[in-house]
Amino acid sequence: MSNTSFPPPVESIGVKAFFEDYGEKLLLRLVTTKKTLSRSTIRERSVNRPALAVTGYFKYFAHKRIQLFGAGEMGFFREQTSSKRAKVMETMASKRIPCVVVSRNLAPTPEMVEILERKGIPLFRTSLTSKAFTTEVTVMLEERFAPKSTYHGTLLDVRGIGTLIRGDSGSGKSEAALALIERGHSLVADDMVRVKLLSDHTPVGFCDEMSRGFMECRGIGIINIEELFGIRFVRLEKRIDLVVTFLEDSSQSEPDRTGLDRKTFELLGVDVPHMEIPLRPGRDMARLVEVAAMVQSARQLGHDSASDFNEKLLKKMNG
16 A cells, blocks of 8 residues: 655756745735746745845855845945845846845836846835745745655544544445544544654645545545534644554564554654554554553653553563
């Protein structure tokens, strides 16, 4: 069974797509003509404040990033002669920068408009402050550049623990998830779980907008969790803290009896705690998944029942 799909990582974003997707949220207004949007690409997820560049120092210049001119940069820039401003903008444009954004709705200098238009580099204005723009755009670019993959399973928020339930088709993943939702837990994604890896190496699960809040239950069909249980039983995304795999009873894998043997499951290169639960007739799989999430929550807080029992046993044997 193929459980993962690895698309190529996002290495750049076209400025045109960036403007179409985020321009309204970032209050961006295009100063140059629309034709400047067609060629430029953003190649890093950060924003650069070109404070040194406006003085003419371009060593270590982060040319792959969005160039943000704030009040400080614009104030210094206006104090320079027209020829000095033109020289700086010509040098900056020659570095193949993706675009320039001027914050606080400040007016760009004529040299900026003329040179960037001629070089085919977009120039924007925004009414946001530099700090607010940087905060917003960093989150957006982080999301856009994040490595993504797809895993077969069902993802829920169980007592604050993002739990990804895996297993062969027909193993009862959706049924267990439905029972957990009835007990007050929340659905994130069913069947195909999209996973993105944030810069702090945190795997976060979500689902496509079209399938959000829907589940497939064999014998019943597609059900709408929000309509049946309420909006609080659906989450947009959740960090994945635990992977639980349902194993067929005939599996050759010996189930862990003590909890001392820690297993992990790799999600986009990150090892996530993994528990394997054998399938047997009459077993309440939903309850076992809930307990597994509670155990993982306790471990995150530094409490480990298996280790505590093992220490007590060793003390008894030694003494």
